[in-house]
Amino acid sequence: MLEIDNIKFQYPEQTHPLKFALNVPENTALVVAGISGSGKSTLLNLIAGFLHPDSGDIRWREKSILGLAPAMRPISMLFQSDNLFAHLDVWTNIALGVDAGLKIDGESTEIIAQSMADLGIGDMETRPIPTLSGGQQQRVALVRALVRARLHAAGGAGGGAGSRSLLLLDEPFSALDPITKADCLAVVRRMVDDFGITAILVTHDASDAEALGADVFSLPTPC
Amino acid sequence: MPRTLAPSANCALPATLPGLLLVAGLWGFLLLALGALLGVDGGADVAGGAAPIATWFDSRIFDSRTGAILWSATSQALLSALGSLAVAVPASIMLARRYRWFGMRVLRLLVGLAFVIPTTVAASGLLAIWGRQGVINQAIDAVNAVVPEALPMVALPELPTFFGLKAVVLAHIFFNAPLMIRVFLPRILSVPDTHWRLARMMGMTAWQQGRWIEFPAMKPLILPMVGLVFLFCFSSFSLVLMLGGGLRVTTLEVEIYSALRIAFDLPMAVALTLLQVGMALGVLVVLLRLAPRQTSWNQPIMTMRAPCDDILSANNFSLKTLDIFMIAILVLLLIFPLAALAWRGVSGDMLAVLMSAHFWRAMGxxxxxxxxxxxxxxxxxxxxxxxxxxxxxxxxxxxxxGIIALLEMGVMVYLVVPAIVMGTAWFILLRGVANVFAVAPFLVLVANVMLGLPVAYRLLIGKWLAMRGRDERSRLAYGLQGWNLRGWRGVRFLTIPLMGREIGLIFGLAMAMSMGDLGVIALFASADFTTLPWLLYQQAGRYRVDEAAVTALMLMLMVSALFALGNGLGKWLARPPSLYYEAHHA
Amino acid sequence: MRPILKSTIMLMLAGQMTASLAHAESKPELIVYTYDSFAAEWGPAPQIKTAFEKKCDCQLTFVGLDSSLGILARIRLEGDNSPADVILGLDTAQTDIARDAVARHGVDDVAGKLDLPVNLPAWQDLHFVPYDWGYFAFVYDSNTLTAPPASMAELIATPTTDLRIAIQDARSSTPGFGLMLWLKTLYGAEAGAQWRALAPKIATITKGWSESYDLFLNGEVDMVLSYTTSPAYHRVAEDKTHYDYARFDEGHYMQVEVAAMLKNSDQPELARQFLAFLLTPEVQAIIPTSNWMYPAAKNTPLPDGFEVSAKPQGLLLDDALIAEHQQDWLKEWVTALSQ
Structure with missing residues (x-):
C-alpha cells in the first residue's frame, strides 16, 4: 500500500498550498486525472522525492519514505520525453537503471534479456536511441522500470527500499498516436498483472483510465 | 517516387552562393597576400637579397633548429589546449551545477573576461599572482616571517621561478579556458530536465553523472575547441617570448618576424608562414577527423535554462566541497590576475589618462x-x-x-597567419593604390574580423546545423515547398529567436576580441589613428606604467560592457517573436 | 555586405586623394619616416615640426612607423617610389643596410659638432647624421640589489641563483640586437660560449623592450637590459633616485640614432636643411626629456639629475661589419640560447 497522508506542498510563487491525500493498494493501477495546474506532476515528484512536502507523510508498505533520496525510494518514473540518453544504445540505457556505474552481474544480464523479451523489444539491444520511434523509446523506458522492479524484488540492493515496484508515469504517452498509446498502456497493464507492479499514471485524458482498466482519482480544480 | 533529401539545384544555389564566394575570398586573399610577398624583388638597396624560390626548401628552412621550433610550438600548443580543457570541463560542470548560487553571475562574467585582454597585459597580471613578487610569494614570506626561526623545516619554500613552459601553458589556460567554458556551459545547461531527474532516480554519483550526462553534452564540441585553442597557442608570439624564459619555448612567428624585418627575406617569410599554416592545419585535420560525425540535428533542441539545485542533487557535502574547491581554482587562476590588474589600474595615474584627448580618441x-x-x-x-x-x-x-573542408579550414587559417605577414602583404597590395595610413581603420577592421570569425563560427555551427538542418529536412522531406516561413520571415521567426542567444554571444565576443587585439595596428598606427591596445603599448614603451595600468583597466571595463551588450542583445533577440503588433498596426 | 565594404574603401581612397592634392598646391611637403615614439604627441616630433616650419615655409610631416626595423622594412618595400624624403631613427647597426637608398647629407663638419664618447673615433659617415645617442646598460633597483656586477665578465660569472635578468630578443628588438653586438665586441669568436654562460641568469627574453622593463618594475627580475638614460628618466620625471645602471669596466655598447635623406627625395634642399636643423641647439635641447637619450651635439644643456656620474666608455662596431655578419651572429645567438 502507498499512503499519501495529508501532504501539503506550496510553490514559492503560489498563494495556496496543494493538498493530497490518497491510498494506492499494491499491485493495482491508478489514473490520476486533473486539469493543468491541479498538481498532477507535483504529486508524482513528491512521491519520487524530487520535491519535499511542507507537511504530511508518504508511506510505502507502512514505512515512511520521506527521508530517502530518490534513488533509495521504491520507484521508477517515466517522463513525457527524454527518458533515454540519446548517445547510448538501448541495452546501456536499460542497464543504467540497474547500476549507474554499469556493474552488471550475470543475474542482472539475464533479467534484462528476459524483460526485453517480455515487453517485446528483445532484438533491439544495440539500436541507437535516435533510430527508435517515440513509442519504442517509451517501451524501452518501461523495460528499464520492469528490470528495476524485478532486480530488487528480493529487497537487497535497494538499500532498504525493497522492491522498486512503484511505477510513476508522468504523461509519458500523451504525445503518441492513439494506436501506439493503446499499445503502451497495454504494456503497463501487463506489468501490473504479471510482474507485481503498482502503477500511477498521471494524465489529462480521462479515457486513459478505460484503456488501462484502472480506477480514476480526480484532483480538484485549483482555486 | 520517394522524395529524396537532396535539394534541387536551383533552390540550393542561392543559399550557398554567398558562403562559397566568402570561402573562395578567404583562400583567394591568403594566396594573393603570400603571392604579393613573393612578388617583391626586394628593391635595389637590399644587402644580400631574397633567395630564389627554388631554394626555399633548402637547409636554411629545414635545419635542425626549425624542427626544434616546430616541436616546441606544437607540444606547447597541445599542452596548452589540453590544459585549458582540463580546467574548462570540470569548471563548466561546476558552473552549471551551481548556476543559481550566490555570486555565480559575477563569476561567470569575470571568467569570460580573461579571454579578451591583451596578452602582455594578462601576462603581467599572472605575474602579479605567481611571480617572484607576486601575491603567493608575499603570502609565503608573511607566513615565514611568523614561523619561529628555531623551526626552519617549517618554513615554506618560495615558488619556483615562473618563467618557462609552465608559465606559457598557464597563461594560455588563463586565456582559453574561459573561451571553452563559454562554449561548454550552454551545452550542459541545455540538457533536458528529465535527464537530471533520471540521474537522481538512478542514484548516479557526481562522477557517473559527469560520465553519462555532462561529458556527453560537451563531447561534440571538445575536439573542435581543442583545435581552436591549439591554433591560438600555436601562433602566440609576444606571450610565449615574454614568459618562455629563453629560446627553448618558442614559436615560428619570431622567425617569420626576423625574416621580414631583419633579413628582409620575403620568400623565407612566406615559406615559414606556409610551414606554420601547414603544420597547424595538419593538426587540425587530425583533431577534426577524430571528432564524432556531426549528428546533432537528431538531438532535441532545447532552449538554454538553468536546472534548479534540487534536481541536480547538488546538496551533498562532498559535492559542495568539491565545487568550492573548483571555484577556488577558478578564482586563483582566472580572477586573481584580473583583480591584480584592476587594482593596479585603480591605483594608477587615473587622472592623467582620463584627461587625455589621445585616450578618448583611441577609445572611440x-x-x-x-x-x-x-x-x-x-x-x-x-x-x-x-x-x-x-x-x-x-x-x-x-x-x-572537399568544399566543407575548405570552408572549415578557410575560417581557421587566418589564426595562424602572423599579423606582420598580413600587414606587410596589405602594404604591398595597397602601395600605389592608396595611402595605407588612410585605410588603416579598414585594415584593422578586416584583421579583427578574421580573428573573431573562427571563434564565432565554432560557437554557431553546432546549433545552427541542428536548427536549420531540422527545418530544411522537414521542408524537404515533407515537401513544404510553399512554407511561408522562408526568406526574411524565416529569419525573423525561426532563425533569430532560436539563435538569438548565440548571435548575441558571438556579437559580444567579437566586439570584445576586437577591442583587445593589437594585431596589425602596430604597422598602421599613426598620430591620426590609434586604438586602445596600441595606446597601451605606447604608454608601456615610454615608462608610463601607471598610465598603462589605467588604460588596461579601462579596456577591461569597456570589454565587459561590450560583452554585456552582446548578451543583452542576445536575450532581446531570443524573445518570442509575435506578429500581434504588426497585425494591429496594419 | 561586399558592396558596402567596397564603397567604404572607395570613399576612403577618394578622401585620401583629395587630401594629398590639397597639400600639393600649397607648400612643399617634407615627409620624414620615423619610429612611433619619436612621432607621437609626447615625442620630440611635434616640437621639431613647429620649430622647423617657422623657418622653412614648408610642411613637415612625420610618419611614425612601428619601430626602426619598420622604417627599414618600409623603405625597402617602397624602393625607389618611396614618398619619404628623410628617414630618422635608424641606428648604426642598420645604417649600412640602408646606405644604398640614401644620399650624402652634405651637412658641414658633423664630427666637430658631435659630443660622442671620447674613446670613439670621429664621426666620418657621409650619409647619416646622428641626432642622439645612448648606451645600452643593465638597469637595477638599488633598494633590492646592493652589489651589481661591475663588468660584463662579472655578470657572466655570477652564480645563477644570485641574479635574474630580463633581456630582449635580438631578432625583434633594438636593445636585444645591441646586447648581441655588445658581447660580440667584447668576446669575438667566444661570444657564443659567453652567451651560454650567461643563459642561466636570463629569466626571460621578451619580444620588445617594454615587456622586460615592465617585468623589472614589477620586481620579477633584478636587472633589465635597457639604457643608461633609464635611471635618468626616473630621476628627472619621477623623482625616484633608487634606479641605477650597472657600470661595466669593459665599456657599454652604444646606440647612435641617425637621420638621412633618401636618394629619390623630391625635396633634397629641404631635406638637407632638415638634417642640419637636427643638430641645432633648438632641436637638441628637446631630445633629453622627450626621447630620453643623450643629445648628439656639444654644449647641449641637460636637465638637473639627467647625468649624475661621468659617462662610461662607449663601444661601437663598424656598420659594414654588422651588415655583413648579422645573419651569422643572430644564428650563433639563437643557437647558444636554445641549448
Missing part, C-alpha cells in the same frame, strides 16, 4: 571598430554556418566533402 576608434567588427563577424558567421548546413544536407560526394 576601438569601440567603433569593435562594433563594426561585431556586426561583420555575426553576418559572415551566419552566412558560413548556413552554407555549411546546406552542404551537409546535400548528398555526400567527394566534392561537397
Amino acid at each position: 576608434n576601438s569601440v567603433g571598430i569593435a562594433v563594426a567588427s561585431g556586426v561583420l563577424v555575426v553576418g559572415l558567421a551566419c552566412v558560413l554556418a548556413e552554407t555549411r548546413t546546406q552542404l551537409t544536407l546535400r548528398p555526400i560526394s567527394p566534392l561537397t566533402r
